[in-house]
Amino acid sequence: MPETLFQKVWNAHTVRTLPSGQTQLFVGLHLIHEVTSPQAFDMLRQHGWSVRFPERTFATVDHIVPTTRRTRPFFDLMAEEMTGALERNCRQYGISLYSAEDANQGIVHVIGPELGITQPGMTIACGDSHTSTHGALGAIAFGIGTSQVRDVLASQCLALDPLKVRRIDVDGRLAPGVYAKDVILTIIRKLGVHGGVGYAYEYGGSAIDAMSVEERMTVCNMSIEGGARAGYVNPDDTTFAFLRGRRFAPPDDAFDRAVRWWRQIATDPAASYHDRVALRADDIGPTVTWGINPSQSVGIHEPIDAPADDEAFAFMGFAPGARVEGTPIDVAFIGSCTNGRISDLEEAARLVRGRRVSPRVKALVVPGSQAVSREAERRGLHQTFIDAGFEWRGAGCSMCLGMNTDRLEGRQICASSSNRNFKGRQGSPTGRTLLMSPAMVAAAAIAGEVVDVRPMLAGVPARSGADPAGAGKVSHGR
Amino acid sequence: MAADRSETGAGAVVRAAGTGLPLRGHDIDTDRIMPARFLRAVSFEGLEGHLFEDDRGADPAHPFNDPRYARATILVVNANFGCGSSREHAPQGLVRRGFTALIGESFSEIFAGNSAMLGMPCFVASASDVNRLQALIEASPETPIEARVDAGTAVAGALAIPIALPPAVRDAFLSGQWNPTAMLLDRYDEVRAVAARLPYIAGY
Numbered sequence: 100m101p102e103t104l105f106q107k108v109w110n111a112h113t114v115r116t117l118p119s120g121q122t123q124l125f126v127g128l129h130l131i132h133e134v135t136s137p138q139a140f141d142m143l144r145q146h147g148w149s150v151r152f153p154e155r156t157f158a159t160v161d162h163i164v165p166t167t168r169r170t171r172p173f174f175d176l177m178a179e180e181m182t183g184a185l186e187r188n189c190r191q192y193g194i195s196l197y198s199a200e201d202a203n204q205g206i207v208h209v210i211g212p213e214l215g216i217t218q219p220g221m222t223i224a225c226g227d228s229h230t231s232t233h234g235a236l237g238a239i240a241f242g243i244g245t246s247q248v249r250d251v252l253a254s255q256c257l258a259l260d261p262l263k264v265r266r267i268d269v270d271g272r273l274a275p276g277v278y279a280k281d282v283i284l285t286i287i288r289k290l291g292v293h294g295g296v297g298y299a300y301e302y303g304g305s306a307i308d309a310m311s312v313e314e315r316m317t318v319c320n321m322s323i324e325g326g327a328r329a330g331y332v333n334p335d336d337t338t339f340a341f342l343r344g345r346r347f348a349p350p351d352d353a354f355d356r357a358v359r360w361w362r363q364i365a366t367d368p369a370a371s372y373h374d375r376v377a378l379r380a381d382d383i384g385p386t387v388t389w390g391i392n393p394s395q396s397v398g399i400h401e402p403i404d405a406p407a408d409d410e411a412f413a414f415m416g417f418a419p420g421a422r423v424e425g426t427p428i429d430v431a432f433i434g435s436c437t438n439g440r441i442s443d444l445e446e447a448a449r450l451v452r453g454r455r456v457s458p459r460v461k462a463l464v465v466p467g468s469q470a471v472s473r474e475a476e477r478r479g480l481h482q483t484f485i486d487a488g489f490e491w492r493g494a495g496c497s498m499c500l501g502m503n504t505d506r507l508e509g510r511q512i513c514a515s516s517s518n519r520n521f522k523g524r525q526g527s528p529t530g531r532t533l534l535m536s537p538a539m540v541a542a543a544a545i546a547g548e549v550v551d552v553r554p555m556l557a558g559v560p561a562r563s564g565a566d567p568a569g570a571g572k573v574s575h576g577r
Numbered sequence: 578m579a580a581d582r583s584e585t586g587a588g589a590v591v592r593a594a595g596t597g598l599p600l601r602g603h604d605i606d607t608d609r610i611m612p613a614r615f616l617r618a619v620s621f622e623g624l625e626g627h628l629f630e631d632d633r634g635a636d637p638a639h640p641f642n643d644p645r646y647a648r649a650t651i652l653v654v655n656a657n658f659g660c661g662s663s664r665e666h667a668p669q670g671l672v673r674r675g676f677t678a679l680i681g682e683s684f685s686e687i688f689a690g691n692s693a694m695l696g697m698p699c700f701v702a703s704a705s706d707v708n709r710l711q712a713l714i715e716a717s718p719e720t721p722i723e724a725r726v727d728a729g730t731a732v733a734g735a736l737a738i739p740i741a742l743p744p745a746v747r748d749a750f751l752s753g754q755w756n757p758t759a760m761l762l763d764r765y766d767e768v769r770a771v772a773a774r775l776p777y778i779a780g781y
Binding site (some may be wrong): 111112113114115117118119120121123125127135137138141146148152153155161163177180181184218221222226227228241242243244246247248249250253254255256257258260261292293296297323324326328349353354356357360391392393500501502521522523524526528529551 | 591602605606608609612614615616617618619620621630631632634635656657660661662663664665666668669682685686687690694695743744745746748749751752754755756757758760761762764765767768771772774775776777780781
């Protein structure tokens with residue numbers, strides 16, 4: 100019987116059906132960070148449980164870590180307390196931790212693939228909803244709450260109900276200036292923020308096939324914004340080329356044997372799905388959000404066509420029928436687990452080179468990891484950004500969620516390459532977020548207002564050193 | 578303030594009873610329920626004081642500011658409640674404020690799962706029934722409500738509506754096994770056997 104990757108991976112990790120009727124699912128990789136784990140470790144200690152598979156657990160600090168001064172103790176005392184708690188917990192239970200000073204530190208969803216910890220066919224859990232990112236490599240990965248973090252620490256298992264699978268085909272070619280971010284914003288616009296509840300999204304079609312692994316991560320990352328707890332792309336030669344040689348990838352001959360298994364766990368050609376949706380890549384243009392959830396987006400030249408949502412219009416200050424194009428911005432943020440990887444920075448820098456950030460805009464680039472930061476510096480991208488007037492920061496989640504001191508103030512409007520435009524998301528209760536691709540953020544930073552990136556791309560030299568298979572293969576500290 | 582049921586030990590959850598708090602609106606995300614700056618702590622203590630803090634600040638008439646609902650234990654919401662971030666801080670805040678159940682048109686899966694782990698069922702009802710229940714509570718906040726896991730009904734005054742949970746979640750509440758850690762640790766040799774068969778653990 101032909102099966103999807105989801106079904107094969109689910110079955111391979113099923114321990115048994117619990118008395119409740121839920122599935123006991125083995126978790127092949129558990130990623131933890133400083134914000135959703137301290138209470139889980141406390142619960143573990145209260146019950147006298149140990150960590151069953153510390154070697155299958157990896158930790159880093161990303162959510163609250165400062166992106167400015169990183170000397171310890173941090174100037175932000177709560178960041179110090181939360182980082183210290185994670186350091187103590189990892190030491191006590193023998194868990195590998197990439198703390199603030201470590202060369203491998205970064206956003207948990209950036210470093211997993213970067214280090215080759217994330218691999219096809221795994222089940223992956225993390226106390227963060229954007230864990231769906233790891234599906235870009237053909238893993239089944241989902242976000243969990245803190246009580247479930249406790250369960251995975253204690254048992255390496257979760258009690259779950261299986262998901263249905265919706266196949267989303269994106270066929271055709273993306274035009275220059277149109278990116279993976281525009282694809283996923285368009286999918287969410289079409290299917291809604293709760294259209295994916297109960298589903299895993301399997302992305303495919305010629306446009307997805309043509310994407311680098313980093314671009315696929317952008318797509319899978321925002322699956323949860325469409326309500327889908329997991330999203331994935333079947334592993335293929337692009338995936339294998341991305342993984343080969345990475346620190347935790349199987350070495351040498353073992354890699355070739357691994358590839359054989361990875362090919363087997365991909366969806367069978369005749370597999371059936373619970374639902375199918377198709378989009379034409381050629382129909383997608385630069386897309387921006389105007390509202391307070393990620394489905395509230397429009398093409399850059401389109402008027403806002405949404406049905407009456409008085410709350411969103413009132414909060415954002417847009418009127419029905421208005422255009423987002425031309426909206427003055429106060430802040431430009433390039434970073435996050437959605438768009439903080441080396442190819443994102445490369446593309447943004449290509450636009451920025453030789454131009455200046457508008458004097459009315461505060462612009463910052465926050466690399467997704469220290470490895471991304473080092474690679475950007477090796478390529479000289481940091482200097483391009485600094486010369487243009489961007490701040491060049493340390494790695495972390497930063498202004499995606501405003502948990503550290505990087506926050507919007509008052510009603511500021513931010514052009515952001517992140518994933519959520521919820522009310523208050525970027526740290527100011529009245530702050531406003533316009534989601535878009537990192538290239539569009541760079542264009543907005545320079546213009547001082549939301550603009551179509553495509554005219555600015557005309558005449559800009561093509562990307563140098565672009566290597567679709569190995570994009571983002573960056574050096575790591577040992 | 579009610580203690581987290583998971584701290585007092587699992588037991589069967591058959592019903593939730595009390596008065597209601599109607600919170601209207603679709604797609605209310607966990608950043609709004611519990612803004613990220615209140616995640617700056619290593620414990621869940623005190624989160625109940627920050628529920629909807631920004632929404633409450635922006636709107637004095639917000640239901641969480643309304644003294645008529647101060648003692649409510651059943652939160653009645655609309656579609657896709659709890660979407661966005663997986664932060665358990667959101668349901669932790671609700672449990673600590675004294676809520677024992679939610680009734681809504683639909684919930685984000687992660688939010689409903691996190692709530693179930695705390696012994697707080699998220700019942701699904703039709704949009705029209707949710708609206709009738711919200712209207713009834715708004716008209717008479719003191720109306721006692723009983724939501725039954727076993728019967729799959731909620732009764733508020735003269736109003737009786739069907740409410741549902743996913744079958745496995747319903748069974749877990751009724752059998753007292755909604756906090757699954759002990760079950761997951763039971764028969765652990767089976768877990769080790771599954772791990773040993775996985776190529777990425779056994780070795781390629």
